[in-house]
Ligand SMILES: Nc1ncnc2c1ncn2[C@@H]1O[C@H](COP(=O)(O)OP(=O)(O)OP(=O)(O)O)[C@@H](O)[C@H]1O
């Protein structure tokens with residue numbers, strides 16, 4: 001999925017419908033590693049496809065695991081099981097783990113205990129995320145693991161002789177108060193060495209994020225590992241433990257990702273008669289700790305019901321109620337409470353969140369800064385955050401939100417688009433959501449509702465071959481907006497008419513209008529389908545272009561296509577190219593461009609375009625054709641081609657494509673309210 005450099009979200013009003021969430025990141029990466037350590041193959045269903053699971057999968061492939069994907073929902077991973085580790089004397093196996101803590105920590109432990117020669121590295125931020133307590137615990141055992149950069153942080157080198165004895169007769173001590181991932185890493189790695197004896201881990205300090213340990217324990221059990229435990233202080237892996245693939249394993253949808261939609265359901269009004277939002281793939285009995293977010297959301301006012309596999313959310317108390325909460329049990333989802341606090345009466349206090357400081361970014365500082373940008377007042381401490389929302393609608397600001405390469409910052413702050421002031425919101429670098437939820441914005445905007453007038457439209461009208469389509473597509477891509485190529489609809493009508501043996505002349509107006517009104521058309525990112533047939537090329541011929549120009553003269557045909565064109569106005573916005581976008585179809589559009597170029601220039605461009613497709617023609621013929629088409633478009637009675645009164649004129653004769661794009665984006669930016 002290509003994300004733009006920023007995404008502007010218009011003010012949102014409601015949510016309704018259903019949303020299907022991607023698989024849990026925590027479960028996905030644990031299951032991948034456990035399957036890799038098992039004998040035989042594991043079929044994993046519902047695996048999350050994101051940056052973090054991709055780096056884990058790449059690493060497992062490099063380690064020798066086989067990976068097959070029979071379809072989009074299933075992945076079969078062949079485990080390493082009893083196969084011998086690579087020699088510690090050979091060249092290192094280099095593993096790049098991006099910014100995935102759920103890959104770096106468990107792999108470091110698993111490979112140190114497996115033996116071999118490895119180098120584990122990640123992005124710059126990963127090299128700032130602590131791993132010293134885990135490394136120390138492994139060094140206590142006698143594992144040969146060292147830092148390749150700053151002590152206490154990745155990158156790491158592991159050079160471990162698999163045959164060398166390890167100090168496994170006493171309990172391994174590991175700190176639990178910095179990251180629970182250190183304990184998870186040891187719990188998943190140690191069963192490799194538990195065939196002959198039982199192995200114990202002792203947690204030093206108060207364990208944080210206990211629910212993540214519960215996920216680890218539940219999954220260890222699924223893979224055949226038996227444990228004895230004393231609360232969260234001591235864990236003993238029983239002698240004879242060995243990883244067995246469970247065969248098939250279904251990954252639950254991500255409970256942390258659910259938190260954004262739970263919050264949206266609690267914040268956004270839904271139309272009378274609608275039941276709010278249904279969240280599918282994760283339910284009330286989830287094994288993920290972040291499911292307890294629903295208790296906090298309920299305390300703030302959300303109405304949440306559900307079953308084992310889904311949740312139903314709607315707004316209850318309004319405004320929301322401010323809460324004071326120890327968030328140790330929901331460290332990731334708690335960030336969403338900070339966004340909900342924007343809509344609460346009073347000050348919300350989130351405590352015991354020190355772990356936020358060592359995540360993808362310093363989340364306490366980042367959250368305080370960005371909520372402040374929206375008009376909230378925040379007080380940030382070492383391990384707490386207090387949020388007082390903007391006093392009233394007048395105190396909200398149209399903000400340009402920094403996301404710090406942190407997916408959760410982007411997703412949480414997107415909820416500010418429901419602000420009562422009706423202000424749009426800009427999210428910078430929205431692509432960071434790919435870490436756990438690549439389709440997040442499509443999912444949110446797919447269930448969000450707002451008045452059509454709030455959805456911005458940029459109209460680009462002009463004569464044939466002036467570059468409208470090229471410009472419109474580039475502007476839409478840069479803004480993350482939808483695209484309407486209205487000429488394609490007239491071309492489709494002409495093609496459909498030809499297929500039905502109906503000529504494009506006025507005598508057939510009623511039949512042509514009927515065909516236009518019921519075009520069985522489907523657009524995807526790059527192709528156009530008519531009655532299930534890919535007609536992307538068929539509608540682009542000069543002959544169909546000429547017939548399109550003829551059918552477009554007919555008022556009944558034009559009216560028949562209006563509703564279809566309005567249907568393209570979807571969140572977050574639209575760039576529409578044609579002849580009457582600014583004058584007839586979207587007369588209230590906030591930006592209208594009338595794009596021209598000299599007839600000679602347009603004929604030359606079209607000539608070049610056709611030659612590149614292997615179609616031979618002359619510039620003179622093309623010029624005559626396009627002038628005839630322009631004359632017909634400009635002189636027709638119904639919706640003639642002309643600049644809208646408030647259109648900006650752009651002559652591209654002397655401009656490159658990039659220059660026209662920059663010019664339009666410059667005009668667009670100048671009209672946006674975002675403070676920098
Ligand atoms: N500023 C420009 N400089 C040079 N070539 C350009 C420029 N803008 C567009 N072109 C080229 O001109 C050709 C026609 O552009 P395009 O198809 O976008 O025009 P159009 O106005 O959408 O045409 P139509 O009216 O047939 O839909 C394309 O090959 C495109 O790459």
Ligand SMILES: Nc1ccn([C@@H]2O[C@H](COP(=O)(O)O)[C@@H](O)[C@H]2O)c(=O)n1
Nearest residue numbers: 486487488490548549552578579580633
């Ligand atoms: N809004 C529009 C768009 C197009 N037309 C007519 O359709 C013909 C084909 O359009 P292309 O942009 O794909 O070349 C064009 O010649 C116009 O006559 C229209 O009327 N209104």
